[in-house]
Structures are given as C-alpha cells and as structure tokens.
Amino acid sequence: MAILEGDASFAGLWVNKDDLTRERVLGAIAAVDPELISIEAVEQYLWDTTQQEHRVLAARQAYEQVKQSIKTVTPDQGIDWPYQVPTLPKWHEFSEGIVVPAVPRGFKLGPNGQSRNPQFKRFTSRTQRPVIRFDLCIKCTLCWYDCPDECFDPTEDGYYDVNYEYCVGCGRCAQICPVKECIVMVDELRFEDNSSPYEFWKRDPEGYIRWAEEKKGTERITYPFVTGTGVHVLEGERVPEGKKIMLKKKEALTS
Ligand code: SF4
Numbered sequence: 001m002a003i004l005e006g007d008a009s010f011a012g013l014w015v016n017k018d019d020l021t022r023e024r025v026l027g028a029i030a031a032v033d034p035e036l037i038s039i040e041a042v043e044q045y046l047w048d049t050t051q052q053e054h055r056v057l058a059a060r061q062a063y064e065q066v067k068q069s070i071k072t073v074t075p076d077q078g079i080d081w082p083y084q085v086p087t088l089p090k091w092h093e094f095s096e097g098i099v100v101p102a103v104p105r106g107f108k109l110g111p112n113g114q115s116r117n118p119q120f121k122r123f124t125s126r127t128q129r130p131v132i133r134f135d136l137c138i139k140c141t142l143c144w145y146d147c148p149d150e151c152f153d154p155t156e157d158g159y160y161d162v163n164y165e166y167c168v169g170c171g172r173c174a175q176i177c178p179v180k181e182c183i184v185m186v187d188e189l190r191f192e193d194n195s196s197p198y199e200f201w202k203r204d205p206e207g208y209i210r211w212a213e214e215k216k217g218t219e220r221i222t223y224p225f226v227t228g229t230g231v232h233v234l235e236g237e238r239v240p241e242g243k244k245i246m247l248k249k250k251e252a253l254t255s
C-alpha cells in the first residue's frame with residue numbers, strides 16, 4: 001500500500017488538465033512494483049515520447065515520494081468486522097431509474113452531424129468553456145477532430161463552430177489548437193447562454209472579438225509542476241484581429 005498525493009478533483013474527470021498526474025502514476029507504479037516496470041524505463045519512455053524534461057522529473061519525484069510511503073499489508077491485517085455484510089443487488093435486479101434513449105452511432109459532416117443525443121446535453125457539468133477567436137483560426141481541423149464530444153460543426157466557409165450544449169468543458173480543443181489565443185478556456189460562470197459563437201462573429205465580427213476578449217479577461221490558468229499545489233495564473237495577451245501566431249507544439253501542449 002502506498003500513497004501518491006494529489007488534488008481531489010471531480011472536475012478532473014471532465015477537464016483535460018495536464019497536471020502531470022499520468023507521469024506521476026507511472027512513477028508510483030515503478031516504485032510499488034519495479035518488476036512490472038522500472039523507473040528508468042518510465043523515464044526513458046517519457047523522454048522518448050515527449051522530449052520534455054519536466055515530465056521525466058515528475059515521474060521520478062513521484063517514484064521517490066511513493067517509495068518512502070510503501071507499507072506491506074498482509075491478509076491477516078485489518079480491523080475485525082462485527083456487522084453483517086450487506087447483500088447488494090445484482091445489476092439485473094436494479095429497478096429502472098433514469099433512462100436516456102440511445103441514438104444510433106453515425107457520422108456525417110455538416111452543421112447538424114455527429115452522434116449527439118438531444119436527451120443528453122452534457123453542458124450542465126461544465127466548469128469552463130472554450131472561447132474561440134475565429135479571426136485567428138487557420139482552419140486546421142484539429143479542434144473538430146480531437147473533441148471527445150464531437151461538439152464542433154464545420155461551417156460552409158471552413159471554420160468550426162462549437163455547439164456549447166454538448167461541450168463538457170474538457171479543454172482538449174484549447175490544448176490542441178496550434179494558434180496563440182485562438183481557443184482559450186474561460187470560467188463558465190461568465191456566460192449566460194449556449195448560443196452559437198460563430199453566428200455572433202458572422203453577424204458582428206468586431207463586437208464578437210470585443211466580447212470574446214472581455215470574457216477571456218487577462219488571466220490564463222496553467223497547471224503546476226505537481227498536482228495538489230494549486231494553479232498558476234499567467235497573463236494572457238490580446239492578439240490583434242487576424243494576427244495568427246503559431247505556437248510551437250510544446251508550447252501549445254503546456255499552455
Ligand atoms: S468543445 Fe473543447 S472543451 Fe468542449 S468538449 Fe469539445 S474539446 Fe472539450
């Protein structure tokens with residue numbers, strides 16, 4: 001038994017924050033069972049796949065931390081349980097609760113495509129949402145391609161509108177977008193509705209950019225070297241209209 005410290009975060013189930021938990025779990029596994037994988041192999045793997053020193057260090061740090069806390073537990077240890085062990089119902093014995101009718105899996109391009117279920121709009125669990133500066137978009141398709149909830153609708157002129165009703169706010173699109181300040185995750189409490197940002201932009205490009213920048217504010221949240229130590233707040237930048245600044249991949253993945 002060993003303890004790997006980190007944030008308790010329900011939002012972490014939904015938000016793809018790159019807080020090095022994955023690297024740290026690999027380091028912890030190497031500490032608990034080095035025969036399964038050695039810490040050297042973990043470090044080599046992380047270096048080969050990312051070329052990022054801080055990921056390698058995170059795994060090593062977790063490895064050292066967990067090694068200090070390992071406690072061997074034998075089957076005869078533990079507390080006596082004087083109470084009756086409850087008998088839980090089997091899965092087929094549960095009575096019907098909430099039922100969400102399934103939709104057929106399918107895929108088609110276009111404004112109303114994708115396998116969305118109108119009975120299951122997942123935005124209510126969102127804590128942040130992506131704000132898109134369409135004037136900075138290079139139409140690379142990555143947000144559309146990578147969104148796990150198929151929220152992006154290709155538009156006739158080659159942009160990608162986001163359907164906020166289906167967006168869970170995972171942050172993946174902001175992480176993958178290769179253009180500086182093009183997609184930024186913003187606190188959900190700053191918004192009033194789920195209307196189409198693309199339609200707003202087409203209607204009033206300057207007004208939309210003003211609105212987007214106002215919502216974004218000046219703070220950009222990044223996650224720290226080690227989970228459990230809070231977040232880092234950096235200063236954002238107001239990129240002039242149409243000025244597309246490409247991020248290096250490493251920068252994009254860590255910003
Ligand atoms: S639109 Fe972006 S934040 Fe929303 S679910 Fe898709 S990838 Fe996640």
Ligand code: SF4
Binds near residue numbers: 138140143
């Ligand atoms: S990832 Fe960014 S640049 Fe690429 S299509 Fe989406 S919004 Fe445009």
